[in-house]
Amino acid sequence: MRFMIMVKATKDSEAGMLPDQKLLAAMGKFNEELVNAGIMQAGEGLQPSSKGARVKFSGTTRTVVDGPFAETKELVAGFWLWKVKSKEEAIEWVKRCPNPMPTDSEIEIRQVYEAEDFGAEFTPELKAQEERLRATVATRK
Secondary structure, three states, rough: EEEEEEEEOOHHHHOOOOOHHHHHHHHHHHHHHHHHHOOOOEEOOOOHHHHHHEOOOOOOOEEEEEEEOOHHHOOEEEEEEEEOOOHHHHHHHHHHHHOOOOOOOOOOEEEEEOOHHHHHHHHHHHHHHHHHHHHHHHOOO
């Protein structure tokens, strides 16, 4: 099972405050544990929403809205992609994580859909296409 682990933004992260050396070292150690355990597939911090944009869809119309975005508690400041056996295992790993912010913070855990979750709608042709795309991405790393 794969899970997206999302570090929620804070006022400080949205203000562009970067972690200090102590926090960077603690997170580096934690990431090393994740890699050594074969769990971590990807992980990055995100720039503040003031440097981002959203694209709103309404039928065939696309509207671009530049950041910053008001609801800090709804924003993501960073993420990991983990492969673990269960949600419970993901929770246990998150509980071991250093606090990713200098203030109170929150991490959200969400399971990633896998091909088999889509049932018959995910036809053999669509599955073959996804496998081709994943193989192409893997060769570009």
